[in-house]
Amino acid sequence: YDIIKAAYATTAVRRDQYPEGNVPEVAFLGRSNVGKSSLINSLCNHRGLARVSGAPGKTQTINYFSAALRRRDEEEGEQRLPFYLVDLPGYGFAKTGGRNRDMWSAFIGEYVTQSPNLCVLCLLVDLRHPGLAIDQQAYDWLASAGVPLQIVGTKADKLKANEKNRNLAQLNKLFPSDRPALAYSSLKRDGFGPLAKNLFERVL
Numbered sequence: 617y618d619i620i621k622a623a624y625a626t627t628a629v630r631r632d633q634y635p636e637g638n639v640p641e642v643a644f645l646g647r648s649n650v651g652k653s654s655l656i657n658s659l660c661n662h663r664g665l666a667r668v669s670g671a672p673g674k675t676q677t678i679n680y681f682s683a684a685l686r687r688r689d690e691e692e693g694e695q696r697l698p699f700y701l702v703d704l705p706g707y708g709f710a711k712t713g714g715r716n717r718d719m720w721s722a723f724i725g726e727y728v729t730q731s732p733n734l735c736v737l738c739l740l741v742d743l744r745h746p747g748l749a750i751d752q753q754a755y756d757w758l759a760s761a762g763v764p765l766q767i768v769g770t771k772a773d774k775l776k777a778n779e780k781n782r783n784l785a786q787l788n789k790l791f792p793s794d795r796p797a798l799a800y801s802s803l804k805r806d807g808f809g810p811l812a813k814n815l816f817e818r819v820l
């Protein structure tokens with residue numbers, strides 16, 4: 617698997633701004649600073665595609681990046697599947713409190729529940745901190761809304777192998793979904809194969 621031809625497509629905050637057509641979408645949600653934009657850049661092997669920042673609250677709109685999933689198969693030859701990667705604003709950032717937080721949940725809620733082309737939503741959780749209350753709230757809400765989920769444990773490069781396995785098991789217990797949680801490091805592109813395979817199979 618490979619992701620090719622990644623480019624910025626469009627930005628939305630309301631439903632009437634979503635792109636037209638029926639291109640499948642993979643979206644990325646999680647706490648501010650958990651590494652959503654970095655994950656998109658790393659998956660696409662395209663530094664600077666989505667804006668990354670050390671300060672939380674960088675992404676404030678729904679940003680669509682167009683790309684193609686490419687698969688080479690001995691029998692079936694090469695397949696190319698156009699799709700969107702969708703970068704969402706993070707939750708749990710103090711400055712986005714009060715009125716802002718209500719706005720956040722309204723427009724993210726609308727996207728998550730009313731996007732006809734959303735195939736899978738990656739819920740990113742910092743692999744060093746499984747089971748934060750705010751992630752649990754997000755998971756509970758998404759699960760009850762019936763959103764197809766892929767749990768991704770981010771910043772895996774910051775953990776030793778045994779801690780990684782222990783925390784992944786914890787994520788699977790706390791946030792059960794159709795498929796197991798996967799660890800990923802945007803820094804090292806560690807975990808690309810399994811994640812790309814999982815996404816490809818659900819976008820098909």
Ligand code: GTP
Binds near residue numbers: 647648652669801
């Ligand atoms: P918001 O847009 O503010 O919600 O944040 P985000 O979730 O998009 O996070 P972003 O990708 O901007 O990354 C936040 C910080 O974490 C940056 O300083 C990144 O360099 C760092 N980071 C992201 N992924 C990784 C990773 O896999 N490993 C390490 N070590 N650092 C990472």
Ligand code: MG
Binds near residue numbers: 653668
């Ligand atoms: Mg971001």
